[in-house]
Amino acid sequence: MNNFADKAELELFRDNVKRYIKEQVEPNYEAWEKEEIFPREVWNQLGEQGFLAVDIPEEYGGYGSSFEFSMVVAEEFSRANFGGLGGPMMVHSDIVCHYILNNGSEEQKQKYLPKMVSGECVGAVAMTEPGAGSDLQGVRTTAKRDGDDYIINGSKTFITNGQHCDVVVVVARTNLDVSGAKGTTLFLVDADTKGFSRGRNLEKIGLHASDTSELFFEDVRVPASAILGQLDAGFAVLMGELQRERLALSIGAVAASEGILQETVNYVNERQAFGAPLSKLQNTRFKMAELATDVRINRAFVDECMRSFVEGSLDVGTVSMAKLSSTEMQNRVADGCLQLHGGYGYMREYGVSRAFVDARIQRIYGGTSEIMKELISRSVLSQ
Ligand SMILES: Cc1cc2nc3c(=O)[nH]c(=O)nc-3n(C[C@H](O)[C@H](O)[C@H](O)COP(=O)(O)OP(=O)(O)OC[C@H]3O[C@@H](n4cnc5c(N)ncnc54)[C@H](O)[C@@H]3O)c2cc1C
Numbered sequence: 001m002n003n004f005a006d007k008a009e010l011e012l013f014r015d016n017v018k019r020y021i022k023e024q025v026e027p028n029y030e031a032w033e034k035e036e037i038f039p040r041e042v043w044n045q046l047g048e049q050g051f052l053a054v055d056i057p058e059e060y061g062g063y064g065s066s067f068e069f070s071m072v073v074a075e076e077f078s079r080a081n082f083g084g085l086g087g088p089m090m091v092h093s094d095i096v097c098h099y100i101l102n103n104g105s106e107e108q109k110q111k112y113l114p115k116m117v118s119g120e121c122v123g124a125v126a127m128t129e130p131g132a133g134s135d136l137q138g139v140r141t142t143a144k145r146d147g148d149d150y151i152i153n154g155s156k157t158f159i160t161n162g163q164h165c166d167v168v169v170v171v172a173r174t175n176l177d178v179s180g181a182k183g184t185t186l187f188l189v190d191a192d193t194k195g196f197s198r199g200r201n202l203e204k205i206g207l208h209a210s211d212t213s214e215l216f217f218e219d220v221r222v223p224a225s226a227i228l229g230q231l232d233a234g235f236a237v238l239m240g241e242l243q244r245e246r247l248a249l250s251i252g253a254v255a256a257s258e259g260i261l262q263e264t265v266n267y268v269n270e271r272q273a274f275g276a277p278l279s280k281l282q283n284t285r286f287k288m289a290e291l292a293t294d295v296r297i298n299r300a301f302v303d304e305c306m307r308s309f310v311e312g313s314l315d316v317g318t319v320s321m322a323k324l325s326s327t328e329m330q331n332r333v334a335d336g337c338l339q340l341h342g343g344y345g346y347m348r349e350y351g352v353s354r355a356f357v358d359a360r361i362q363r364i365y366g367g368t369s370e371i372m373k374e375l376i377s378r379s380v381l382s383q
Contacts, residue, residue, distance in 0.1 A: 001199045004310060005068040013069055015078040017307035019253045020049055020055030025082050032209040033354075036084060037201060040122075040164055047119025053097040060101065061114025067244075067310055070094055071251050078252040079259035081351045083358040086252060091160045092116065094248045095241065099169055099186070103229040103237050108188060112167060124165035126156035126215055127238070128151030133158075134371050136171065136238070137180030141217060143172040143187060150174070150227075152187060152195075152220040158365075162213025163201050166191050170217065173218040175232055182235035206357030221227065226328045243316065244365070245310055249366045250302045253326035253359075257333040260355040264288070264337040267352075271342075284340060291336050317379025324372035327362035334359040 024045065032038040046052050054069045056062025063069075077086030097116050100108055100123075115121035132138035137251055141154025152172055159168070168189045175183030189196060199214030231235040265288070268278040278284045305322045308314040333354040338345035345352045363369045 004307075005066040010068055010072060013065075014072045014076060016049070017051060017073055020051070021076060021080045021082065025077075025080070025085060025216075029082055029084075029209060033084065034208075036203070036208050037163060037211045040210045043092075043119040043122050043164065047117060051117055052089065053093040053113070053117045056097055056101060056113055056117055060109050061117045065309075066352075068306070071248065071306065074248050074252050075255035078256040081256065081259055081355050081358070082209070083252070083256065084207045088161050088164075088210045089206055090125045090245075090248050090252065091125060095125050095245050096167070096169055098244060099125070099228060099237065099241055100188070102241065103186075104188075105225065107225065108228065112188070113359075115166075122161055122164045123167050123168040123169070124159050124161040124215075125169045126159050127171045128156060128158045130155065130157050136184075136235075138179060139171055139173055139184060141147055141170065141172045141223075142176070143170075143174050143185060145174075146221070149221050149223055150187065152189065152217045152222065154377075155199075156215040156216050156217075157199075157213075158202070159213050159215050160210060162198055162215055163211035168196075168215065169228060171234055171238070171346070174234075178232075181235045183232050185223055185231050186228040186234040186237055188228050189217070189220060189222055189226065193220050193222065204361075206354070206360055233362055243309065243314055243319045245366050246319045247302075247305055247308070247314065249318070249362060250322040250326040251306065253323075253330040253362055254295065254299050255301050256355065256359065257291075257326075257330045258299070260334060260337050260352055261288075261291055261295055263351055264291075264340055266294065268340055278340065285342060291333050294329050295333060300330045302326055317376050320367070320372040320379075321383040323366065324369050324376065328369060330359045330362055 050063060051073050054063050054065045055067050058064045074086060074090055077089065077124060097113060100112050112121055116123055127136055129139055131140060141152065143150040143152045152170060154172065168191065170189050172185060172187060173183055174185040195218045197216045199216060202212045205213060223351045268284050271278045302322055305314055305319060338352050338356045339351050341350055344350050347353060
């Protein structure tokens with residue numbers, strides 16, 4: 001059994017997302033980039049539009065749509081070159097909501113999911129620490145049992161939605177006598193809990209409209225009912241949810257590349273050099289041919305992965321290939337398109353400059369390209 005979406009409904013929904021982006025995001029995005037954060041009310045607006053966590057079941061306040069609808073949102077924000085909004089939405093809708101849906105207790109699902117669909121509650125996931133990124137077994141944040149409660153101490157960094165979040169999925173060690181893989185637990189921590197604080201909004205080279213922060217936990221007391229999934233089984237939850245996260249990043253990478261390529265087609269057809277449009281020069285033609293081929297091949301592969309995901313057969317090695325290939329490709333495309341814009345490509349006024357800086361993080365978060373190669377090699381060599 002699979003759950004493929006009706007194509008006509010999907011395209012209607014896509015038109016709505018595009019319209020919203022054109023009318024509400026485009027006119028404001030430059031100001032948000034300068035502020036280095038988009039306003040909190042935008043989350044409520046996105047919820048009212050029905051763009052958050054669209055594939056959460058109706059019993060938890062969602063629309064019960066298929067995964068493809070959620071990916072339409074990711075695709076269109078990426079294609080329009082508004083990754084500073086699309087990235088935070090993906091963390092909220094495609095990561096945190098699904099952690100809760102797939103691993104939460106009934107009480108946790110009822111408490112958080114309806115408000116996450118409406119945008120009243122913004123989610124973040126806090127794995128990375130100053131001393132532990134790729135190697136999550138090195139996490140040093142602890143949660144110690146105290147009666148019926150747990151006391152969390154530690155700090156996290158680079159957390160998307162760090163400034164706006166209302167609930168954070170926190171990765172903490174609950175058993176220091178065993179390996180991190182066996183002694184780690186996830187906790188749902190409300191941002192108004194005593195002892196929780198946000199650090200500054202970190203200054204990044206790209207994705208300026210999104211907020212990325214350090215988070216601090218100083219004797220944060222939470223009840224045992226705040227555990228997400230099972231005690232000491234946090235790694236299993238993380239591993240189980242990573243496929244969706246990496247697939248969503250891949251889909252965003254391909255859509256962003258398609259978007260910037262189209263913008264560059266328009267540019268090279270208009271910009272004149274030596275008495276003719278740039279598109280008449282053989283270098284431009286060949287470069288565009290190479291980039292378009294690169295994008296098309298990745299589109300085919302990512303679409304195949306999306307179908308496997310919906311059917312429930314997407315494996316770790318394959319999704320890692322998609323993340324590696326599509327995000328590396330996105331960077332090649334952004335760089336190639338910027339070059340074809342000449343000096344204008346280096347100006348913030350031109351979208352291609354933003355596509356270039358925003359693309360760079362795609363090879364790092366959600367597991368670096370090197371970690372993807374590690375995972376792919378394991379699956380290839382074990383065959
Ligand atoms: C804008 C932004 C948003 C982010 N959002 C979040 C978030 O919401 N939540 C969250 O928890 N984290 C988030 N992160 C953190 C991100 O996931 C990490 O930065 C990433 O996993 C890499 O970890 P690190 O930075 O500690 O680098 P390190 O792990 O220190 O890696 C440094 C280098 O060593 C390489 N390396 C490490 N291990 C290996 C290996 N085994 N083999 C080969 N090479 C290796 C890496 O590939 C990299 O090139 C975000 C980061 C950024 C910049």
